[in-house]
Amino acid sequence: MTLPGAIPTKPFSQAKAELSELMNQVVREHRPTVIERRREAMVALSLDDLRSLLEAFRFEPRVVVGRKEVVASLDEMGLVGSGPDLDSAIDDLLEELRDYATDFLRRYSFYMQTDRRAHAAWVLRVALTPPEEQRDLLVEEPVDEGRAIR
Secondary structure, three states: OOOOOOOEEEEHHHHOOOOOHHHHHHHHHOOOOOEOOEEEEEEEOOHHHHHHHHHHOOOOOOOEEEOOOOEEEEEOOOOOEEEEEHHHHHHHHHHHHHHHHHHHHHOHHHHHHOOHHHHHHHHHHHHHOHHHHHHHHOOOOOOOOOHHHH
């Protein structure tokens, strides 16, 4: 259910017949659209808009430096990487994250029925980030929360 009039809704057959126009509205005009077919619905949203929305799902690795090893982990996802230095540990954690994201997306319907469904936004963020930029997700600068809006 959507807010009446807030997001355009189109029947599937109309969306299919007007796909080029729909694509322009969604991508160029940044207007998400709900597409309905019988009792099913989906949202058409531009890739750039989705990436922007997913920026709020930030990775915050915990790092433990030992005498001979550095461990980097995403505790909430149960992922761990290690290496002789921080860069190696982050690289190892990135490989674990890529493997997990690949498995999650291949078995999406399974994971969405488990407590790991909460990981979906982070998995999508990794999957939709170009490979050469994925490492940056693990070493982002902290966000300045600023003041709460009253």
